[in-house]
Structure formats: C-alpha cells, structure tokens
C-alpha cells in the first residue's frame with residue numbers, strides 16, 4: 001500500500017467554517033449510531049466541493065437543510081466523502097452513520113476498553129467517529145447527546161458542561177446525557193466516555209473565586225488510588241495561575257483512567273483521558289519516580305488547556321507549538337515543586353539517551369517537519385523534548401521576565417485560534433522587546449532550530465594567556481548531515497560560561513550567543529597563574545548540543561568537586577564515567593582513573609561531602625547505554641552491558657565500607673513519605689546494585705525482603721539490583737512480586753517487563769511463555785511494551801548473535817501491526833540502530849527489517865520501516 005505524503009508547503013485554509021456541531025450518539029448492543037449535524041459556512045464565494053474524512057464508517061444518510069442528498073451528488077471512498085456541489089450559502093449538513101467500537105483494536109476513534117467505551121481523537125481519530133474535515137484548523141462549538149443502557153453505561157461523559165442527564169421517557173432502561181462545550185475546539189480534542197465507572201471528587205477555587213469541580217473516574221475498586229492524581233491536578237492549577245497567570249475556564253474538569261491506551265494521556269477539553277498507569281498510584285504501589293511522573297503528566301495535560309486547547313495548532317506540522325511549549329511548562333512546574341538541579345539532570349540525561357539517539361538515526365526529523373506520511377509517527381522525543389529545549393533556549397536568551405512578557409502577548413493575541421510556531425516566536429520576541437529593548441540575537445536564524453534536524457556539535461579549543469589572565473575560546477559549530485538534509489547552516493546557540501578556581505566560581509557567569517560557524521570568545525581579567533582555571537561550560541545545559549572539548553581528568557575532578565552549577569558539576573562526573581566505561585569496553589581499563597573516581601565518590605559520601613541525597617544519587621548514576629553506544633565507533637551493547645556489571649562489582653568491593661555506611665544512613669529515611677526520602681531510596685537502590693554485583697549476600701537478603709515491604713520504590717530498586725545477578729534470591733524476589741500484585745494489571749506490567757528483561761540463557765523461551773501467560777493482555781499496549789520493550793532492553797537475548805531475538809521481535813511486530821498500528825510503528829524503532837553495529841549483528845538485524853518490509857504493513861509501520869531500509 002502506498003500512502004500519500006502531506007507537505008507543509010501545500011497547506012491551504014479549509015474552504016468552509018463549521019461554527020457549530022451537534023452530535024447524537026446512540027449506544028446500542030453491537031454498534032453505535034452517530035448523527036452529526038454541522039452548521040457549515042462556505043468561506044469562499046467560488047464553488048468548491050466539500051471534502052470530509054471518514055474511516056470505517058457505515059454511511060446511512062446525508063441530508064442538507066432537511067432534504068435528502070441523492071447518491072449522484074456525492075462520492076464515497078474508503079477514506080473520504082465528497083459532496084460535489086454543496087450550497088454556496090450557510091447550510092445544515094446532517095449525516096447519519098454507524099460505527100463498531102467493540103471490534104476496534106486500533107485504540108483510535110471510539111473503542112471498548114474493559115467495561116467502558118472511550119475515545120482517542122488526536123491526531124486523526126475523529127474521522128473514525130463521523131464524517132468531518134478532521135483537521136486542527138476547523139474549530140467548532142460542540143453539543144453532544146449520548147444515549148445508552150443505564151445499567152451497562154451509568155456514566156456518560158463528553159466535553160464542556162453537563163446540560164442535563166436523565167432516563168428516557170420512551171425507554172426507562174436507557175438514559176441520556178447532554179453536554180455543551182462553549183469553547184470552539186478542533187475535532188482532535190473531542191472526547192466521549194460511557195461506562196460503569198466510579199467517581200472521586202475534589203474542588204478547586206480559582207484566583208478569581210470560581211469553584212471548579214474536579215472529577216476522577218476509575219474502574220470499580222481503584223478508588224483508593226486516586227488522591228495523588230487529584231492533588232497533582234490542584235498543584236498544577238495553582239502553579240499555572242501563579243506563574244503564567246492562566247486560570248481554568250469551565251466549571252468542571254474530568255479525568256478518566258483507561259487500561260487500553262496507546263500513549264500516556266490526552267488533553268481533550270475538560271475531559272482528559274489517561275492511561276491508567278499514569279493515574280492509579282500511592283507510595284505502596286508506585287515508585288517515587290512514578291509519583292513524580294504522574295504529577296508531571298497530570299500537569300502537562302492540564303497546561304494544555306491554554307497551550308494546545310485555547311490556542312491550538314493550525315496544522316500538524318505545528319505539533320511542537322503545543323507539545324514543546326507544554327513540556328517546557330511541565331518541566332518548570334516539576335523543577336519549582338521539587339529540585340531544579342535534579343529535574344534538569346533527569347531531563348538532560350533523557351534527552352541524550354532518547355532524542356540524540358533519534359536525531360542521529362534514520363528517523364531523524366526536525367522539530368518542525370516539512371512532510372509526513374503518518375502523523376502518528378511524529379509524536380516523538382524530537383517534537384516533545386527537543387521542542388521544549390528550543391523554548392528553554394528562548395527563555396535563557398531573554399530571561400524570565402521578558403520571556404513571560406512574550407508569553408502573555410502570545411496568549412492574548414492567539415487565544416481562540418489555530419496558530420503556528422512562527423506566531424509563537426514572533427509574539428515572544430515582540431513581547432520581550434515591548435519596552436524598546438534589543439532582542440540580542442537574530443530571530444530568523446533562531447528559527448533554523450525548527451527546520452534543521454540533527455544534534456549540533458560545538459567544538460571548543462582553549463588558549464590560555466597566563467601573563468594577561470585571558471582565556472580565549474575558539475568555538476566552532478557543526479551539525480552533521482541527516483536524512484534529506486546534507487548541509488546545515490549555523491544556529492543561534494546560547495552558551496552559559498563561568499570559570500572555576502580552587503575556591504569555586506571566579507566572577508560572574510557569562511552568556512555568549514554563538515551564531516557563526518567559528519568564532520572566538522575571550523574571558524578576561526582572570527587570575528594570572530600558570531595553569532588555566534577550570535571552565536564550566538554550557539551550564540544548566542544551556543543548549544541541546546554535544547560538546548567536543550579536551551578536558552583533563554584533573555579539571556573534571558575539580559569541577560565535580562567545586563562547580564556551583566549542579567548540571568555542569570554532574571556533567572564533569574559523567575565525563576569521567578564515560579571515559580572509564582568506554583575504556584573497559586575496549587578492554588583497556590584505565591585503572592588509575594578508576595581509582596581516582598572511586599576516591600572522589602568516597603569523598604562525596606563521607607561527611608562534608610554532598611549533603612543532598614537526590615543530587616548525590618545523580619552523581620553516582622552512570623551514563624545510559626544509548627549515549628555510550630553513540631560514543632563507540634562500532635556500537636557493542638553486549639559488551640557495554642557486561643562492562644556496567646563489572647564496574648559496579650569493582651566499585652562494590654572497592655567502596656564496600658562507605659557504601660555500607662551510606663546504606664545505614666539511607667535506611668533512616670526509608671519510611672519518609674514522597675517526596676521526602678526519595679533521595680535516600682535512590683541511594684539505597686544504587687548501593688544495593690553495586691554491592692549485589694560484588695557478591696554481597698546480606699544485601700541480596702535485604703533486597704528480597706524489600707519486595708514484600710511497604711515501599712514500591714525499594715521493592716523495584718531491589719528487583720533491579722538482583723536482576724543481573726544469577727541467584728536464587730532473584731527468582732524468589734520475582735515470584736513474590738508476582739504473587740503480591742497479580743490482581744493489579746498496572747503493577748503486573750512491571751513484573752512482565754522485569755521478567756522479559758532478565759538475562760537468562762533460555763531468555764527467549766521465557767519471553768514466549770510470558771506472551772502466553774493467562775494474565776498477559778495482548779490488546780493492552782502497556783503489556784505489549786512491557787514484554788517486547790523488556791526484550792529490547794535485554795542485550796544478551798535481544799542481540800543474540802544468531803539473530804533469534806531480532807527475528808522473534810519482527811514476527812511479533814508484524815502481528816501487532818495488524819491490530820494496533822500506532823503501537824507497532826513506535827516499537828519497530830528498536831531496529832533503528834542496525835547500521836551502528838558490527839557486521840554480523842548488523843546483517844542479522846537487517847534481515848529482521850527485511851522480514852518486516854516484506855510483510856503486509858500499516859501505513860504507520862511502513863513509513864518507519866522504509867526509513868530504516870538502506
């Protein structure tokens with residue numbers, strides 16, 4: 001099947017407006033009847049056909065202004081309904097059709113999940129519900145009537161305010177609810193839920209004194225796990241008022257937790273739908289990391305109410321307009337509520353190990369792509385996380401106050417419209433310069449970040465004039481070629497700098513704006529000494545680049561000890577970790593360096609060292625596998641996997657006493673409620689994993705006990721520590737975890753993931769059994785991702801040299817693609833690094849890609865597979 005390419009350059013406004021839509025949704029036993037009445041206003045005086053999208057819809061009738069439309073006045077294909085000559089004056093178009101949500105496995109449009117019916121319309125799901133232009137620049141006011149059986153579907157929800165609800169006079173076994181959303185919205189924000197759900201309520205008073213009812217809807221029995229999400233929502237509402245001056249605009253806000261969901265959550269206007277794993281939580285059944293993630297996703301969806309819903313996207317090329325900005329907002333929220341340093345480090349690390357990887361492979365694309373085949377494939381870390389980095393750079397370049405002035409102008413100017421990234425950038429610039437200030441950088445050049453893919457490399461060479469006390473940096477920037485973009489132009493790169501002497505920072509931090517291929521930067525009036533001072537560069541990770549600069553071990557150790565920017569300090573440590581791990585992977589372990597790092601770590605643990613346990617845990621964290629693979633000439637995941645273990649084991653022996661000490665101190669805070677105690681729990685996990693790797697039997701016993709203890713963070717830390725060690729305790733721990741949580745699908749997914757990623761000689765056999773496990777639900781993307789994602793992160797099994805891991809993965813993905821293309825096309829990227837491996841592995845992976853390529857694939861998966869082929 002060939003699918004058409006959609007191009008940004010071809011964008012044309014839709015030739016009709018649809019100010020109002022009335023939807024009538026009648027839920028029957030086996031199907032749903034949908035009647036949509038659209039008030040249509042031709043925007044042009046010239047006659048054009050009316051093109052509506054429709055997928056898997058059974059058309060019943062078309063009526064214009066009360067008269068039936070004859071069959072020769074329209075044409076219907078499998079994806080479009082075209083009315084050849086619609087009236088040139090405003091008219092009412094009523095279309096009746098039928099859908100079958102009960103056999104919809106794609107989880108797009110309306111579908112059944114457990115006992116409920118639920119919807120997912122972003123990006124193009126509305127066309128699976130009724131005939132509609134289904135593009136984000138068509139904004140309408142929706143009024144929705146839902147009718148269903150009262151017992152089976154007691155709860156009936158849609159967007160906006162509830163107008164009325166009650167039994168049907170003609171049939172008291174059935175009831176109806178009428179919803180009205182006063183805010184015009186694009187179809188992708190439409191939502192509908194019907195089912196037997198339990199409701200937990202909370203209230204929020206806005207700054208202007210309006211009372212908002214917060215309603216969280218979950219499956220029966222899940223009510224005890226809702227307070228964390230509701231508290232998070234209230235925190236997000238307060239924060240957005242305080243920091244952005246943005247208030248909620250309706251009387252109620254609904255969140256529904258759904259087991260079967262392709263992504264994390266969805267910001268439908270006043271009716272958010274969440275993957276249940278991002279709602280149901282307390283400290284006994286969720287880790288500290290999960291609690292923080294839930295808090296940030298609840299906030300993310302809430303923040304979309306302004307950045308995404310009130311101001312939406314003109315077309316899908318503008319996706320990062322709402323996503324990059326909303327990620328930036330949710331990152332700032334988490335940083336404000338918890339630790340700025342730790343949050344930034346977590347985000348930088350994630351960017352490096354996911355986005356940088358994407359940007360250096362076959363699916364690399366700009367934050368603002370210029371074409372696509374399947375838009376679902378563009379919900380990527382580039383659009384989201386790199387997009388957020390672009391907003392962050394603007395914030396860094398302008399400062400908080402001027403950035404906020406720009407945001408205020410953007411909201412004021414584009415509220416109620418479908419905007420573009422250019423609209424945003426120009427508003428920010430204009431708002432920031434409202435008092436006559438200069439921008440300080442070239443706006444058009446800044447916008448190259450949106451169009452150029454690839455991670456820029458910044459190369460810094462230093463010259464030290466000890467007599468004059470001047471440090472000169474020769475800085476060059478280069479962005480490597482990426483698919484479709486052989487050569488690149490220089491970008492605007494904010495570079496935050498400071499120099500660090502033996503007593504800490506010397507002088508003020510400096511922000512340099514790089515905008516040339518090469519340029520020279522001088523730092524003057526520094527102490528005149530023989531050796532140059534240490535350089536703290538790209539502080540706070542001020543731009544999403546990779547740095548090439550010779551840094552001696554002495555300098556890194558000095559920065560690790562003294563840098564006052566926690567991100568640069570962490571980075572100094574990461575540089576040493578990378579050097580050590582990569583040397584081991586080359587079988588040339590750098591023993592003297594390892595001894596020096598061990599000494600530095602020891603100093604950090606002992607009294608007078610680092611006092612913030614969460615930050616200490618960051619300093620102890622080794623760089624991720626993806627970034628190490630990227631630093632190898634030939635990526636060798638298996639070797640790296642062994643190297644992590646061997647280094648942990650060496651450190652576990654070397655630092656045994658201080659680690660025991662640290663563990664003892666950490667235990668004192670095990671019971672503290674999140675967010676308190678999370679640093680200590682993280683350190684416990686690290687200590688366990690190093691000591692377990694070193695063969696410490698006592699630690700193994702303690703870990704097994706933790707699996708049955710009161711803290712999910714410790715239980716999971718224990719399982720992770722035991723996972724690479726072949727021992728009875730590992731089997732015992734996995735078994736007790738299963739027995740304890742077998743009736744909780746959200747938690748059991750973790751067990752599936754752990755089992756699938758445990759390195760065992762019969763690993764593939766075990767994974768096959770997991771897929772046949774009575775509690776494995778093949779329709780739940782979470783379960784699929786747990787097992788197949790577990791396989792992909794199990795190097796000895798996935799990368800087995802006979803190609804059996806790859807081959808099995810390809811077979812599974814071909815089958816999954818038949819029922820759920822979105823989940824399959826996201827997972828198929830596990831093959832995207834094939835070109836970076838050694839010949840035998842490369843060939844084996846290539847065979848798996850060929851196997852996929854020759855199968856019958858969805859447009860989504862076909863697009864990704866085609867990009868991966870040479």
Ligand code: 0A1
Nearest residue numbers: 120122123262263265266267
């Ligand atoms: N807009 C959501 C992400 C999302 C995208 C697509 C989905 O279904 C195919 C679902 C959710 C967000 O940013 O949270």
Ligand code: ZN
Nearest residue numbers: 300304323326
């Ligand atoms: Zn989002």
